[in-house]
Amino acid sequence: MSTTPWHASADLAARYADGSLPESDAWSLEKHLERCGACAARVSAAVRQSPAAGPVLARMREAVLKEAAPMETVLKEAVCAKAARRESREAGPAAAHAAHPPAGGHPLASGHVGGPVAAPLLTPPARSVLRARPRARFLLRALWAAGPAFRGAWLPAVWLVALGALALSQGAGADASRPLLLALAPVVPVAGVALSYGAHADPLHEIAAATPCGGLRLMLTRTAAVLAVSVPLLTLTGVLLPASGTPGAAAWLLPGLTLTLASLALAGWVGCRAATALTGGGWLCAVLVPSWASGGAALTELTQQLDRCLAGSRAQGAWGAAAVLCAALLAARRSAYDHMEKP
Template sequence: MTAPRHHLDAAVATRYASGELPEPGSWQVERHLEGCGACAARVSAAARASAAGPTLAAVRSALLAEVAGLAPAQETASPVPVRPPGRWTRLRWAAGPALRGPWLPAVAGVCLVALVLAHGGASPQARTALLLLAPLLPLAGVALSYGPHTDPLHELTATSPSGGLRLLLVRSAAVLAVCVPALTVAGALLPAVEGGPGPVAWLLPALALTLGALALGSYLGCRNAVAVVGGLWSLGVLGPVTVRYGALPAERLDQALTPWFSSPGAQAGWAGAAVCCAVLLAVRRHSFDFFDRPEFS
């Protein structure tokens, strides 16, 4: 594994060696020590200099002697077979809690309600409502995918070698893999409005918002970043469009959304925003490996 660019200072090493560091922070330190010999030496020196140093040295000597005595017996013993978890189990846990919890039926429910209302004639503006909500649904899945507030095993998975940004991206990709096809099919099945945005016009805004939330999460934590990005979308697009155009016919309302979704300038702007957020996320990738993250505070 590649060691993070952050290294432990003497104060953190002393707190870890004395057991004063909180558990999540300790696990992040241990993850860092797996790939950083300099920090491992610093922690070892701090442990030897602590009040428990002589006791630790005695335990180490006794343990080495015990291991040396057991080594010949272990060489002749037959290994115990361990059955690895199945592929479905690994995929299920890698996908994260969003695909195991209420978010998945919520997405299906939004699509189903929009189809029923539109084709039943109860709400001809259901297509517009789905278009406005579509960029927010992946954000909700990302917020539920990573963090101690949703994943009971978060401290273990986040401090494992495959944790951090890598795990967050895997779970975000799983959310998009479910959300994008469902919303696209639902949008295509809804009655079309001439001159209005197409059924896939929300894809670039959703991608930009998702990447923006991930990049902002390197500063604020995943849940807080999703709340900020979703709030900005609601204040900047969802609220004003609903208040200003909510009483218009569906045809004019869809046309009013074109500057936000379907115009070449809007699509180019969302694409540029997605690229900028992806670059920022790449620059900030190491912040997901450092133990002093907002999610662990």
Template sequence: MTGRHAPETLIARYADGSLPDADAWSLEKHLESCASCAGRVSGAVRATAAGAVLADVRDAVLAAATPAPAEAPPPRTPRLLWAAAPAVRGAWLPAVLLVALGAVLLAHVAGFSGARSLLLAIAPVVPVAGVALSYGRHADPLHELAASTPSAGLRLVLTRTAVVLAVSLPLLTLAGLVLPPPGGPGAAAWLLPGLTLTLAALALGGWLGLRTATAVTGGGWLCAVLAPALATPDGAVARHLSDQLSAYVGGAATQGGWAAAAALCAVLLAARRTAYDRLERF
């Protein structure tokens, strides 16, 4: 395209089906915000043989439609549920419950003193994994249809991310509150790290793809927190894990660093928002 509008040659090739997919997608994206070009494309398509067939189909549909009394506009809730449903189905929600209940059982049944520290170490990667499992062909049987709608791209990813956070944050924080404190960080100390890792995965997803980005961020966190504690020669895993978490999430200065990192990731995500327009589209 040249200037602010699509040239006639581009529109003609689009109408007769000879325009490459990448150029056709670019033109369709332009049409979402340009009524003038949309009208020209519509006229070009109507002038082709396919346009006559589409006109006949349209007339038949209008003829078969019967007048109906005025009704209230349909509620928006079903659309929201359709967009958010993959974020709360499948294996992810049982996994969240398993993490929360497992930590409670370790503390109150098995008597493991480091149950809260273990929960705080795992909790930040739970929403990251939920985001990876709620978007893409592997998660949504209607992904191809969803990816072709105006609500696709980053808007759809953020909708499902919000659902993942709304489910995992209160469940895991509540589980942390009922665990005996080990003297380390509090039950809510993981919230900012979890939010930051989720935003970092979304920002990296524009370059690496969503599943790879979540593997990098979630795996990096687990290696940084769990590996040193598990490798301790004296076997005091609970104490070393509590010390590790105090260094990573404890204190106002550390939490302030996580907040700044979350803001930076949000800025990067906003700057790369168009990368999600074609993420896993084809």
């Protein structure tokens, strides 16, 4: 592979702007623009001058600026208010008295604009922005953008599995609640990954997948968000359930991580949905089919099958080795995900 530095020529930028550049060359150029500001400026100028893309880009810019104008006003008012409060503190009590005279003598009410600057009155939108909690809003937006799984049926399904297992153990006194939870828990993150990436579930997938970082990085980000929700909830539920001779509540964590990594690694060949169906379906068949075939001793067979698959250092060591192998395969084939499900 050549490591000689290269830059986008004017002809290459023009072909990219009018859409005549081959798709593989366009992907290579987009990746290069992440690290080269000069080429990014050249391509941006070519797009603005393009007869096809230029007018569309101009209209989009006008629409964005029109929507951003109210927020800009709010931010300016907030900055002015902060500066006025700082000047008032520095000026001392005399300035505070001048800024807030007795009733009937307020500088703003009387039209007087001289003297110390009074704190500007904030509009209702500005006050609501200042009262909001930026960190909480950021977390909510990050959760919303993490993936469609959080905006669809997956998140309620996770709560249904957890609360259903608790209700089954407390209401009916069934000993099968923890074995069923341990059997279903490893496929919950796999299902979340399947629902978090792909044109089938994400209305903005074409925009996300068209970006240079819309491949493996986006998949890993959404996978981490899925794991961050499902792992604590299902593990805590397993702790609250009766043991009934089954493996520990955290015994499913390493198998769940391995199945998730296997799904991501396999997605480079067959796609995300097919990969998750193969891994998740294979696990369910390996665990549940023997218990169903046993007839009346279904619970006993399920418990024994879970012991073979989850309990003991040998089983967990095998899952750990498989997880390392899947992670290595994922890293080795990371370039394959840049072209997966592109528009």
